[in-house]
Amino acid sequence: MIAIKLAYKNLVGAGLRTWLNVSVLSFAFVLMIFYNGMIEGWNRQARNDTQDWEIGQGQYWEPSFDRYDPYTYQDAHQVISEPIIQQIKKGLLTPILLVQANMYPQGRMQSVLLKGVDPKQNILKLPTSDLRFSSNETCAIIGKRLADENKLSVGDKVLVRWRDKNGMFDAIEIKIASIFKTDVPSVENGNMYLNIEVLQKMTGMTNEASILVAGKDSKLYDITNWDFKTPDFLLTDFDAMIQSKKAGGIIMSGLLLIIALLAIFDTQVLSIFRRQKEIGTYIAMGMTRSQVVGIFTVEGGAHSILAALVGAIYGIPLFIWLNKVGIPMAANSQDAGITIADTIYPYYSLDLIISSLLLVIISATIVSYMPARKIAKLKPTEALKGKIQ
Amino acid sequence: MNIIQLNNLVKKYPVGNGEFTALNDINLNFKEGEFTGLVGPSGSGKTTLLNIIGSLDSPSYGSAIVMNKSIAELSHKEAAMLRNQHIGFIFQTYNLLPVYTVFENVEFPLLLQNKNATQRKNAVMEALEWVGLTDKIKSKPSMLSGGECQRVAIARAMVKKPQIVLADEPTANLDSKNSHHILQTMQKLNKELGVTFLFSTHDEKVMQYLNRLISLEDGKVISDTIKNA
Numbered sequence: 230m231i232a233i234k235l236a237y238k239n240l241v242g243a244g245l246r247t248w249l250n251v252s253v254l255s256f257a258f259v260l261m262i263f264y265n266g267m268i269e270g271w272n273r274q275a276r277n278d279t280q281d282w283e284i285g286q287g288q289y290w291e292p293s294f295d296r297y298d299p300y301t302y303q304d305a306h307q308v309i310s311e312p313i314i315q316q317i318k319k320g321l322l323t324p325i326l327l328v329q330a331n332m333y334p335q336g337r338m339q340s341v342l343l344k345g346v347d348p349k350q351n352i353l354k355l356p357t358s359d360l361r362f363s364s365n366e367t368c369a370i371i372g373k374r375l376a377d378e379n380k381l382s383v384g385d386k387v388l389v390r391w392r393d394k395n396g397m398f399d400a401i402e403i404k405i406a407s408i409f410k411t412d413v414p415s416v417e418n419g420n421m422y423l424n425i426e427v428l429q430k431m432t433g434m435t436n437e438a439s440i441l442v443a444g445k446d447s448k449l450y451d452i453t454n455w456d457f458k459t460p461d462f463l464l465t466d467f468d469a470m471i472q473s474k475k476a477g478g479i480i481m482s483g484l485l486l487i488i489a490l491l492a493i494f495d496t497q498v499l500s501i502f503r504r505q506k507e508i509g510t511y512i513a514m515g516m517t518r519s520q521v522v523g524i525f526t527v528e529g530g531a532h533s534i535l536a537a538l539v540g541a542i543y544g545i546p547l548f549i550w551l552n553k554v555g556i557p558m559a560a561n562s563q564d565a566g567i568t569i570a571d572t573i574y575p576y577y578s579l580d581l582i583i584s585s586l587l588l589v590i591i592s593a594t595i596v597s598y599m600p601a602r603k604i605a606k607l608k609p610t611e612a613l614k615g616k617i618q
Numbered sequence: 619m620n621i622i623q624l625n626n627l628v629k630k631y632p633v634g635n636g637e638f639t640a641l642n643d644i645n646l647n648f649k650e651g652e653f654t655g656l657v658g659p660s661g662s663g664k665t666t667l668l669n670i671i672g673s674l675d676s677p678s679y680g681s682a683i684v685m686n687k688s689i690a691e692l693s694h695k696e697a698a699m700l701r702n703q704h705i706g707f708i709f710q711t712y713n714l715l716p717v718y719t720v721f722e723n724v725e726f727p728l729l730l731q732n733k734n735a736t737q738r739k740n741a742v743m744e745a746l747e748w749v750g751l752t753d754k755i756k757s758k759p760s761m762l763s764g765g766e767c768q769r770v771a772i773a774r775a776m777v778k779k780p781q782i783v784l785a786d787e788p789t790a791n792l793d794s795k796n797s798h799h800i801l802q803t804m805q806k807l808n809k810e811l812g813v814t815f816l817f818s819t820h821d822e823k824v825m826q827y828l829n830r831l832i833s834l835e836d837g838k839v840i841s842d843t844i845k846n847a
């Protein structure tokens with residue numbers, strides 16, 4: 230109690246020096262929470278968007294399918310069994326057939342992955358209903374990026390060539406029924422969505438699919454001859470990217486924190502030199518050396534408490550405001566191929582705030598304790614004279 | 619009854635490759651309630667002797683027994699306990715805590731004794747009454763004169779009602795009027811409370827108040843005079 234009271238009085242008494250240290254430390258504290266909150270917000274939005282647009286509650290893969298190996302796509306398809314059809318009818322699963330192809334927009338050749346989807350599905354956010362009412366023409370929906378890259382608009386026709394089940398080439402002109410926009414680049418990039426029945430007919434793969442996407446109400450269970458992949462597995466790449474972003478954030482926050490802690494360390498060293506007489510007086514009045522070390526440690530550590538309070542004064546309104554309006558991302562940020570919304574809404578969890586607070590308090594206390602240990606070696610008689618030892 | 623016993627006390631400090639003898643074969647006893655001064659020029663060993671009695675330093679040879687405790691054998695914690703319970707210090711430069719008010723400065727030793735708030739308040743007000751500073755309880759040391767600061771220091775030393783008060787050149791920074799006031803206050807406390815006062819001084823004004831005068835020179839006692847038996 231004495232240590233806390235004395236620390237408070239000394240900190241207030243030190244005036245500008247205290248407030249400079251506290252300001253830098255509070256800035257580090259707020260920035261740490263802001264950055265991590267932004268990454269967490271991004272992470273949550275991106276995971277939700279990826280699940281909504283691409284992976285659902287998990288996927289069942291044809292056993293030979295490997296998303297990283299396009300050579301497997303040719304053979305990665307199998308007949309959908311009757312129990313699965315029942316699940317599809319109930320809206321618990323939706324099948325997707327994958328076929329590699331080339332398209333020829335304006336005479337150029339470009340690889341494209343034809344994805345056969347059920348126009349009636351509601352599991353993914355894809356606007357597949359646009360495929361429902363096609364006339365005699367073969368229609369497809371594509372993402373805005375693919376459309377922009379190839380200068381394709383709604384109603385345009387593009388020649389597409391593919392191999393059928395037996396490896397024979399075939400070609401057809403496909404009409405762009407609609408163009409959609411999503412935050413998930415992997416849904417758009419190089420993908421062309423067709424009615425699954427049409428694609429099955431085009432390839433001779435009647436009633437076949439490459440993957441099955443599980444919906445929200447789907448009770449996940451083993452399906453014979455299909456390998457289940459959890460959302461965590463399907464988001465491995467994204468999680469790795471978020472981890473690397475977090476590591477970058479830790480380095481940045483760490484550097485800022487180190488600067489703030491150096492200022493506290495410096496203040497503590499100066500304090501111990503300047504306040505030798507005071508230290509001697511404490512000892513003369515009957516304090517043990519460890520109690521005096523405690524006073525100086527608490528005093529240094531108290532910077533972090535003040536920093537948290539000051540940080541709260543400007544940080545809380547700032548975070549509330551940011552949470553309301555969000556942080557707009559650069560227009561071309563999705564072109565990097567990562568899932569990122571136009572506006573990120575930071576997410577500040579209690580865990581994040583408490584862990585940041587503990588990190589700042591503990592590290593400030595440690596750097597305060599380090600120079601304070603010197604007090605234990607001071608001779609009280611010399612300290613009373615104010616002699617630097 | 620002897621409250622302090624010094625037997626063949628020697629204190630040496632390392633200086634360069636050799637040693638400096640600050641106290642040389644000191645043999646002194648102090649009874650409870652004495653009002654004693656250690657006089658002598660600078661470097662004669664007065665402060666060193668007070669520091670050893672106050673358990674801030676320990677003898678190189680010989681023994682210093684204070685309140686039946688051998689200073690040389692005390693651990694840091696035991697020495698702190700002895701100072702906390704039984705010894706009050708008054709310094710030439712007052713050594714008040716600048717961020718605390720007068721009340722808080724005087725209250726500080728009682729906080730270390732874990733006294734409750736009521737006990738502390740009563741004791742602090744009583745100590746400030748002794749030194750006539752009850753009207754300055756909210757003042758900070760920077761707002762006080764030198765004489766007032768020293769009176770606060772006396773109140774701080776006396777508030778825990780110690781058996782021994784060690785005063786190192788308490789009037790050195792004060793003018794004549796304040797010096798007399800301070801000494802009269804200490805003399806009154808010595809008589810009323812029976813506290814043993816031990817001064818180091820080379821101030822003539824102090825000497826006229828002392829009951830016993832011990833002269834030191836080059837770390838040795840050269841005279842020990844009891845003025846008022």
